[in-house]
Amino acid sequence: SGATKAALRSFARTFAVELAPRGIRVNAVSPGPIDTPTWDKSFPDKATVAHITGQMREANPMQRVGTREEVANAVLFLAFDATYT
Structure with a gap:
């Protein structure tokens, strides 16, 4: 939350x-909304997943949801490469 x-x-x-x-x-x-397999398990109805994903996309300034890889890359950057972040 x-x-x-x-x-x-x-x-x-x-x-x-x-x-x-x-x-x-x-x-x-x-991170904001991230596309994970949990969505499909939480909402078996594909139309519901599409509707919720659309709402999240619209509410996001970048007009999209993130990926697991993007979060992982951010964590790796902060853990190893960021010296002043």
């Missing part, structure tokens, strides 16, 4: 400030 994501982002910001003097970076990944 939105409240849960906001709480996790708040924890990440607090931990980032607290741990920075020790050289520890803290980041959080908070």
Whole structure:
């Protein structure tokens, strides 16, 4: 939910400030709607999946849903390549 994501982002910001003097970076990944097989299992009716996906797509500034690979790439970047993010 939105409240849960906001709480996790708040924890990440607090931990980032607290741990920075020790050289520890803290980041959080908070993706929007991601296309996963869970949708098909949660909503066996394909029309329902298409309707919900369409609503999510319209509500997203990029007008699309993300992929699992995009989230994985963001996590890998933050874990290994990001030095000032």
